[in-house]
Amino acid sequence: MPRAKAMSSSRAEAPPSALQPARILFSGIKPPHPDCATKIYQELHEFEEFQLSDNSHRPSSFEDKIHGFTQLLTYESLAKLVYLHAALMETLRPFPAIPLNFKLAVTDDVLPSGAVVKRGSTVSYVLYCMASVESIWGSDASQFRPERWRRDGAWDFSVSPFKFTAFQAGPRICFGKDSAFLQMKITAALLCRFFEFQLVSGQILTYRVMDTISLVNGVKVTISNCT
Numbered sequence: 001m002p003r004a005k006a007m008s009s010s011r012a013e014a015p016p017s018a019l020q021p022a023r024i025l026f027s028g029i030k031p032p033h034p035d036c037a038t039k040i041y042q043e044l045h046e047f048e049e050f051q052l053s054d055n056s057h058r059p060s061s062f063e064d065k066i067h068g069f070t071q072l073l074t075y076e077s078l079a080k081l082v083y084l085h086a087a088l089m090e091t092l093r094p095f096p097a098i099p100l101n102f103k104l105a106v107t108d109d110v111l112p113s114g115a116v117v118k119r120g121s122t123v124s125y126v127l128y129c130m131a132s133v134e135s136i137w138g139s140d141a142s143q144f145r146p147e148r149w150r151r152d153g154a155w156d157f158s159v160s161p162f163k164f165t166a167f168q169a170g171p172r173i174c175f176g177k178d179s180a181f182l183q184m185k186i187t188a189a190l191l192c193r194f195f196e197f198q199l200v201s202g203q204i205l206t207y208r209v210m211d212t213i214s215l216v217n218g219v220k221v222t223i224s225n226c227t
């Protein structure tokens, strides 16, 4: 598959939750998805205005604004950042931090497809490729589209973990899924609220895969303050 061919194998360094905010900013959104970036910035500005009451002290220095914004990020308030949540889901879908996985059968088994798996066999699956399979995600499978997480006019993130497999499913499902979303949202919210990122043009972004996914040469970006 083309997506798999784009990957080479060598070691990756960063833990999964550390990678995703960087990916959403650098490889998922800009410049191919400026509308998505604009919606994230807009949601963050509206969030800040909503959380600050009319009487709230409005700091003037950049550092104080950052400090003030961090005070608004609570477990409850972060739940309001639904577009950011959708963008993170849509980033993890094609770029799962753990892009492929192997399981060893400890007894003879039969897969739902009817395929027989003998004890001692290894079954592997490649989440990275599954994201572009149209029978799973529809004809727009290859597109980065946070709006796919809307149903009947409302955001709906209640997808089966056997379909959205970034955290796996079943008894070994990631215990830290909610914590990971909290960490990703806090980091992405702070970065997107106070900085603008532009990809340096002319780069060839090549993914590499070991236990986690990363970029062979990193990503060059220019960063400017955003008040």
Ligand code: HEM
Pocket (backbone or CB within 6 Å): 016, 017, 020, 096, 097, 098, 101, 165, 166, 167, 168, 171, 172, 173, 174, 175, 176, 177, 179, 180
């Ligand atoms: C975007 C971030 C994350 C992703 C994509 C992710 C994904 C995964 C995946 C795919 C597995 C299954 C691995 C396997 O069985 O081969 C897993 C397991 C696990 N994860 Fe995460 N993870 C993330 C963040 C976290 C965080 C922040 C924590 C802790 C706070 C955490 C705790 C765990 C634990 C304890 C397991 C082992 C569960 C078990 O084997 O019973 N993860 N994770």
